[in-house]
Amino acid sequence: MAAGAGPLSSVPEVEIDxxxxxxxxxxxxxxxxxxxxxxxxxxGTAAAEFHNHIFEKGYGKADHSVTVEILKxxxxxxxxxxxxxxx
Numbered sequence: 001m002a003a004g005a006g007p008l009s010s011v012p013e014v015e016i017d018x019x020x021x022x023x024x025x026x027x028x029x030x031x032x033x034x035x036x037x038x039x040x041x042x043x044g045t046a047a048a049e050f051h052n053h054i055f056e057k058g059y060g061k062a063d064h065s066v067t068v069e070i071l072k073x074x075x076x077x078x079x080x081x082x083x084x085x086x087x
Contacts, residue, residue, distance in 0.1 A: 012041070014041070016042060022046040027043065028040050065082070067082070
């Protein structure tokens, strides 16, 4: 496969507001193979008060129940709880 022609090449490298001061996140997207095993992308918006708001806008809110189930498989002796409180 030619460089830049893989599935990750369709993911825009940067999506930020055209002007202003704002929060941003740097995300490593993985899923390609060979030389395109990952791609670092930048996302930012003035509408986000916190960094996690950017991630939620671009990729959806994390399903905390799925995260807890994954953690339970690795950390069998730990107790886990989570909440979705917005403060």
